[in-house]
Amino acid sequence: ELIETEKHYVGDLAFIVEGYMATMSSKGIPEDMKGKDKIVFGNIHQIFDWHKDYFLGELEKCLAEPERLAQLFIKHERRLHMYVVYCQNKPKSEHIVSEYIETYFEELRQQLGHRLQLNDLLIKPVQRIMKYQLLLKDFLKYYTKAGMDTEELEKAVEVMCFVPKRCNDMMNVGRLQGFEGKITAQGKLLQQDTFTVAEQDSGFLSRAKERRVFLFEQLVIFSEPIDRKKGFSVPGYVFKNSIKVSCLGVEPSVDGDDARFVLTSRNPDGSVVRFQLQASSPEICRAWVNDMVQILETQRNFLNALQSPIEYLRRESKSNSLGRNMRPPLSAASALRPHSSASIDRHKLPSLHSHNTSLPALYLPSQGQGQGPGETCSLQDVAFIFSRTVLIGSSCCSPPLSLCLLKLSRLGTGQTGSRLSQMRKSKRDNYLRKIIISQTYSGVNSWNLGPCIIFRLRHQMKTCWRSLFIYYFHFF
Numbered sequence: 001e002l003i004e005t006e007k008h009y010v011g012d013l014a015f016i017v018e019g020y021m022a023t024m025s026s027k028g029i030p031e032d033m034k035g036k037d038k039i040v041f042g043n044i045h046q047i048f049d050w051h052k053d054y055f056l057g058e059l060e061k062c063l064a065e066p067e068r069l070a071q072l073f074i075k076h077e078r079r080l081h082m083y084v085v086y087c088q089n090k091p092k093s094e095h096i097v098s099e100y101i102e103t104y105f106e107e108l109r110q111q112l113g114h115r116l117q118l119n120d121l122l123i124k125p126v127q128r129i130m131k132y133q134l135l136l137k138d139f140l141k142y143y144t145k146a147g148m149d150t151e152e153l154e155k156a157v158e159v160m161c162f163v164p165k166r167c168n169d170m171m172n173v174g175r176l177q178g179f180e181g182k183i184t185a186q187g188k189l190l191q192q193d194t195f196t197v198a199e200q201d202s203g204f205l206s207r208a209k210e211r212r213v214f215l216f217e218q219l220v221i222f223s224e225p226i227d228r229k230k231g232f233s234v235p236g237y238v239f240k241n242s243i244k245v246s247c248l249g250v251e252p253s254v255d256g257d258d259a260r261f262v263l264t265s266r267n268p269d270g271s272v273v274r275f276q277l278q279a280s281s282p283e284i285c286r287a288w289v290n291d292m293v294q295i296l297e298t299q300r301n302f303l304n305a306l307q308s309p310i311e312y313l314r315r316e317s318k319s320n321s322l323g324r325n326m327r328p329p330l331s332a333a334s335a336l337r338p339h340s341s342a343s344i345d346r347h348k349l350p351s352l353h354s355h356n357t358s359l360p361a362l363y364l365p366s367q368g369q370g371q372g373p374g375e376t377c378s379l380q381d382v383a384f385i386f387s388r389t390v391l392i393g394s395s396c397c398s399p400p401l402s403l404c405l406l407k408l409s410r411l412g413t414g415q416t417g418s419r420l421s422q423m424r425k426s427k428r429d430n431y432l433r434k435i436i437i438s439q440t441y442s443g444v445n446s447w448n449l450g451p452c453i454i455f456r457l458r459h460q461m462k463t464c465w466r467s468l469f470i471y472y473f474h475f476f
Contacts, residue, residue, distance in 0.1 A: 002135050003059050010056055012116075012124045013048040016041065019112045020105075020121075030104055036096050040122075042089040046082055047125055069139065070152035073132070077159045083129045084163070088170035091236075093122060129167055133160040173214065176223055178239035187217025190291045196278040197222060199241075202271070212237050213277065215291060218245050220263060222275070243275075245299075250292045258282035261289055 021041055029037055055076075062069045073080075097105065097119050105118045114121075136157045143150045169189050176183065192215065198208040214221040223237035249264035249272075259282045263275045279285040 003056075003063070005131070005135075006051070006056050006059055009124060009128050010048070010052050012121055013044065013051065015112070015114055015116075016118075016121050017045055017048045019114065020108055020118060021045065023108060023112065033096075033100065033104065039089065040093050040096050042086050042093060043082055044086065044122070044125065047086060050079065050082070070136075070156040073136070073156040073159055074152065077163070080129070080159075080163050081166075083125060084166045084170050086125055087129075087167035088174045090122075090126065090171050091174040094119065097122065126167065126171075130164045133157060133164060136160055172212075172237070175236045176214070176221070176239060177237065179221065179242075180239075181219075186219040186221075189214060189216055191215040191288055193279070193284055193288070194225070198276045200274040200276065205276075208276075208278065211240065215288065217295070219243070220245070220248065241275075245295055248292065248296070250289060250296070252289045253285075259285045261285055263292075 021037075024037055058072055059069075062072065101117060101119060109117060136153065140150055140153050140157055143153055169192060172192055173183055173189060192213065194210060194212050196208045197211040197213070199206045210225060212223045212225050214223070220243040221239065222241040224240050226236055226238055243263060243265040247266040249266070251262040251264070254260040254262055254276060257278075259279045261277055261279075263277065265273045265275070267273065277285075277288075279288070
């Protein structure tokens, strides 16, 4: 069934690539649609080529060697990310297709002799990526009944549950309208759900309204759901408000209600806006609070490390010398890997109130004040702190890079500090960037220094991919 449905799927993709796309390329497109064709099809050509030229053949080999099936999906988890890209573009694609479905695309359908309309074909990749997990779960069921080893198959099911979830998340993000920033610059989407939200500003509590809320690594977005056009899942959310993680505070419960929590936003003038969120269940509330606590904990770790880098390095060195199997302290563990949303205990959460008062202030030592007798902090030390404090999948909010550099130049760094203080800001920023990059390791896929700086690193595993760094800045 897996192979037969894969053949049908490749055939459906061929209708799009070798039918619609080839015809539009050879015969041209209407003037008012120029430039829109790329949005209509997204990266479907890439998906088609991979399934036709590689994946279908690999599945057919599994008939003779069924034990290869699980590894096939595990091995290509990164490759399947192309479906996430496709799904993020899908709402925009549907919106354009809906404008031409009765005219231009209908004429093409009749010319090509297709039974299905274009929008019916373009939904196929979304349906297919959801289908794999169902088929793998069937394999898992029969493997279990047969008493066979299911460890790898369970991993494959986990992978093929995670990828569709990411696809669904990005389709929802793609339906967000009116947000002026760059959505892809806000880090990973950690949570999204519908809440009843009441805003309290200057003591006045507004009427509670339904809001779709998105929690990114660097931003919380509030949006209003809107009706979709009949037959099309066009963009369905309008941007209403947002909170930068740098200004975020969270109160785990309100009036003893386990399904309600408060987010606070600190404005530049010092005033605080409160958002009361009512979740549909206590479990959803706990999952959200857990993720936000992890974000704020990482902020605190980062600022503590920046505040006293020598002390931080000592603690790291001491903990490493006690043995590799020693369980890391809570702060380090939380920076390394986010906790499961199901494992958090609300009563054990730290109290993180509106101003993030638990975060230490970043101060600059007065002239002559240092780390201690004969102690200096080199840029390499700080780069190490960056790479140790802000790790895979974590997020933090750090001060602007220029502040970090200014602090470094006054921490008794000797000739390095003197040279830094004489550099132009752009040269200083670039200098530290290079050092931080040199301190990272090839196993990192993606890590985040909050609104200060983000590095995206694609490393070379068993492929010939070229390592890529993308960096950009977000200042307060």
